[in-house]
Amino acid sequence: MKKLLSNLCVSWVLLVVATLKVTSLQAAEIKVAVAANFYKPVLTLVEHYQKETGHHVQVSAGSTGKLYAQIKNGAPFEVFLAADQQRPSLLVEEGLAEPESQFTYALGSLVLWSNNPELVDGKGEILKEELTHIAICNPKTAPYGAAAVSAMKNLGVYNKLEPKFVEGQSVGQTYQQISSGAVDLGFVALSQVLVDKQLNGGSLWLVPNELYSPIKQDAVLLKQGSNNAAAKQFLAYLQTEQSKQLIKDFGYDLK
Amino acid sequence: MPDITVVYLTLKLASVVTLVLLIIATPLAWWMSQTQSPLKSLIGAMFALPLVLPPTVLGFYLLLLLGPNGPLGSLSEQLGVGRLPFTFTGIVIACVVHTLPFVVQPMQNAFEAIGKRPLEVAMTLRASPWRVFWKVAFPLARPGFFAAAILGFCHTIGEFGVVLMIGGNIPGETRVMSIEIYNHVEALEYGQAHWLAGGMLVFSFVALLIIYSLNDFTKQRLKLCA
Numbered sequence: 001m002k003k004l005l006s007n008l009c010v011s012w013v014l015l016v017v018a019t020l021k022v023t024s025l026q027a028a029e030i031k032v033a034v035a036a037n038f039y040k041p042v043l044t045l046v047e048h049y050q051k052e053t054g055h056h057v058q059v060s061a062g063s064t065g066k067l068y069a070q071i072k073n074g075a076p077f078e079v080f081l082a083a084d085q086q087r088p089s090l091l092v093e094e095g096l097a098e099p100e101s102q103f104t105y106a107l108g109s110l111v112l113w114s115n116n117p118e119l120v121d122g123k124g125e126i127l128k129e130e131l132t133h134i135a136i137c138n139p140k141t142a143p144y145g146a147a148a149v150s151a152m153k154n155l156g157v158y159n160k161l162e163p164k165f166v167e168g169q170s171v172g173q174t175y176q177q178i179s180s181g182a183v184d185l186g187f188v189a190l191s192q193v194l195v196d197k198q199l200n201g202g203s204l205w206l207v208p209n210e211l212y213s214p215i216k217q218d219a220v221l222l223k224q225g226s227n228n229a230a231a232k233q234f235l236a237y238l239q240t241e242q243s244k245q246l247i248k249d250f251g252y253d254l255k
Numbered sequence: 256m257p258d259i260t261v262v263y264l265t266l267k268l269a270s271v272v273t274l275v276l277l278i279i280a281t282p283l284a285w286w287m288s289q290t291q292s293p294l295k296s297l298i299g300a301m302f303a304l305p306l307v308l309p310p311t312v313l314g315f316y317l318l319l320l321l322g323p324n325g326p327l328g329s330l331s332e333q334l335g336v337g338r339l340p341f342t343f344t345g346i347v348i349a350c351v352v353h354t355l356p357f358v359v360q361p362m363q364n365a366f367e368a369i370g371k372r373p374l375e376v377a378m379t380l381r382a383s384p385w386r387v388f389w390k391v392a393f394p395l396a397r398p399g400f401f402a403a404a405i406l407g408f409c410h411t412i413g414e415f416g417v418v419l420m421i422g423g424n425i426p427g428e429t430r431v432m433s434i435e436i437y438n439h440v441e442a443l444e445y446g447q448a449h450w451l452a453g454g455m456l457v458f459s460f461v462a463l464l465i466i467y468s469l470n471d472f473t474k475q476r477l478k479l480c481a
Contacts, residue, residue, distance in 0.1 A: 033423075040442040060424040061438055069315065073322030075341050075423050172441050192443060 028230035035083035078225025101221035108215030135186025191251035288366035314420025365399020
């Protein structure tokens, strides 16, 4: 009887210790750096993830180039969700990120958009007409800008339109220039003009995929997060069917 | 409803930066106003440089300087202070550098406006330099100090580019109001961005109004006493 009691006591103590270990795992903190264009989707994903796991995710937004510079200079981020493939690959090359962890979490879709519901037709014919201005984001720094340039080149309208460019420094700024009506139309991301899977006013032409090379957005686990099991778990969570559906609902493609 | 920590952090940053700047800028402005040294123009030009560089560029260089591979960064790690970028201390340093010219200028002008005479009179009455400063120069230059503090505080409240670069948008640590507005705009939450920007304007206006009224009030009282 005594033995049984002592056994029970020991197992109970072990059980308590085990649950303590589990709870300490549960309250993990994950530091995520995200490209500005994916800030809103990631907040929604994080909300679901936190509900499911009890972990806490801290999200910092910025432009991909700026975040890259910060990570190189010791920023405390553990997971990096970039707007391109180039920057995560560079970080892997420089030994600041885990090589096996890199994957494409979203594909951006390019649209020609205007906040005037009558302006943009469903075939992009408007590009052949005389335009005063057309907004694009800087093709050197923003993937959506580069995609817009190659789409216009493939349509044979680039040389005609180039003098009419109004350049934003990010796709967010280009969206503001068009939504405010300062520029009649321009190239932005599909994710920006959708609200609850519906077009949020204006008119758009979904640029066909064959006109530009895919805008791949890559995620990578940074060296800072190598020992954080929760950070790895969060990256895995981004690849679940449920997350993929959510990402699609926000206007991104996934192959 | 904006996050209260964001508002608190912004006010804390602006207060700390203003305080640090008053302590640093006072001797600097005093020296600049009194010296005949050939170094004066050189130092003056050097401290005005942050006005020229775009804030993001200034932030980037500060990041290189304070980062783990930078000269100041390795020094701070050796001294056991730890890493400065992406911490509250880091954004305080960045804002101090960027706001210094706005605080030194009005102070220096106020000291120079006093002229040589009152100071010389005090010295002939055997006042020590320390006493000359505190009993003559400082009271006469008080409006300049007041303007400097206001400019420093307001400039820090509106600081964006430098704080985003050095601070890294970390909630509870370096995410201040201007960064939160940027977050809302990037997330296309224009309504919340408008609220926050409007709130920032109203708050700043009321704060400035109170301070200016107080200043006028003290001036009136001084006149009555005189």
